[in-house]
Amino acid sequence: MRRTRTPVVAGWFTQDGAEGDFRLLGTRCSACSAVFFPREDDFCRDPACPGGGELREVPLSRRGRVWSYTDGRYRPPAPYPSDPEAVWRPYTLVAVELEAEAMVVLGQAAPGVGVGDLAVGMEVELVPGVLAEDAETVWTTWHWRPVTS
Secondary structure: OOEEEOOOOOOOOOOOOOOOOOOEEEEEEEEOOOOOOOOOOOOOOOOOOOOOOOOOEEOOOOEEEEEEEEEEEEOOOOOOOOOOOOOOOEEEEEEEEEEEOEEEEEEEEOOOOHHHHOOOOOEEEEEEEEEOOOOOOOEEEEEEEEEOO
16 A cells, blocks of 8 residues: 655645755745745735735755754644644754745754754754654655754
8 A cells, every 4th residue: 555645734845856855935025035934825924025026936945053942742733643542752843044035944853853952053954754644644744954064
């Protein structure tokens, strides 16, 4: 039986290709150059925008610096898929500053990375991840992993 790979939220990241091709997808306003994640398809969210621009999909930086981090000790609500009968394991959340886009993006740390492995200002990179899986579906997402080289 082949399991379906399903993004937790469609259109927020690329899913095909090698790890190096994996990117979060945002939008850039052509009128003011503001970048948004999650993507925005209807209007520019920048209150200083003069208006009249187009919103175009843009891949975001794959690397950034830890802005903040914490451990999650609660079972999050939907759309997070989770079996309420399963034992809950804490996870690490990382807020990453993408310098080129002038924004902070939240995500989970890669498996095996805990709060003791992180520091504010540390360089991290985006990697594909698995949020949950069952016999039919693998729910995919993104993770942040410390850069080692």
